[in-house]
Amino acid sequence: MLTLSLVIIIVTCIISITAFSRPGEMDKLSMWPYMVKEHNQYYRFITAGLVHADYMHLGFNMLTMWFFGKYIEIMFQQIFGGKLYFLLFYVLALIISDIPSYIRHRNNYSYRSIGASGAVSAVVFAFILFQPWAKIIVFVIPMPAILYGVLFLGYSVYMSRRGGDGINHDAHFWGAVFGVVFPLALKPQLAGYFMEQISSLWR
Template identity: 35%
Template sequence: MYNLGLVTIVIIAANVMMSFKGFSDRGFFEKYKFNVGSIKAGEQIRMLSSGFLHADVTHLLFNMFTLYFFAGSVVSVLGSFKFIVIYFASLIFGNLLSLYFHKDEPWYSAIGASGAVTGILYAAILLQPDMSLYMFFIPIPIPGYVFGIGYLLYSIYGMKNKVGNIGHDAHFGGAIGGYVVTLIMMPSLFQTDLGYIALLAIPIVILFVLHKTGKLN
């Protein structure tokens, strides 16, 4: 049975309220968005608050619909508290990776719940690796683990080639956060789904190797 959980509704409501506040109040938006220079100057609250701001209604709806579709899988298996831990750990980890890759760009800014939402998506894939995803432009179901691997590989491509006005590094960091925290919370997956765990680790290893060899930039 699909269990969205009250906590998910609260998180979606918080995203909606803060995002609409940001839409109408530019000062509020600028004060709480992710900005490398401001964070390095001591405004760490932006590491958290930026995850509840969005560029526009389309950006907000995409993230919240994605969260809606995958949150229930995580809440049903791990419960609301662990869901919250994964959500916020993924949000912070995504922003930490962005901060790391853009540490010498004080002007770099970003907003959105994508890192947190991607972490929940990857947690759901780990917990239910045989799930199938339906994309509106692909007429056949896609296995969850195939989507996960493909998405992270695309994120690496986006980071390397600076594709679009998208925080690919935050997406990737959020996915890693969801992946790691879920495995810490449910180590039994190493006995039941080791093959899927190994497959989902491939893009993470590729990112590490590319970074170490200087081929990511």
């Protein structure tokens, strides 16, 4: 069955792989805050999520999308009553996760950022909202999704302040936050459901 999440994976893989051998294309699509500011190239907030640094970067993001995307797509359709909510969620996650980077680096000509990590983080954290105690595997270590979420946010904040590794940790953090905020904004009752799930461990 061709789901929206699968379509996103296919399109992202095609564009990313095509751009691997075309550095100029990568520059045209990347999140380049300076060019957004100086030339109003706002499309970059979306196209940056369609290109990746290499096969490992692409594979990690798209495998994560494969594992979590279909579930969130189904949940959104059941809760909000339409398939397009997931597409809206993903596109907004791409945009919003890059806004802090744009603000921070809009005067830095040399700064560029690529990858769908912000939107993929949003998908993972939406999953955590629905299934906080689900077991997920992190580098062969099984742990509750909620624990992974806490560790991920803490690590993202730490690495954002430290810097120097070429990874846009701000996009990871704000994408994750958006993954929780978006469904709660549309249906605040989900907060009660989340708390019920959290407290169920001690019942």
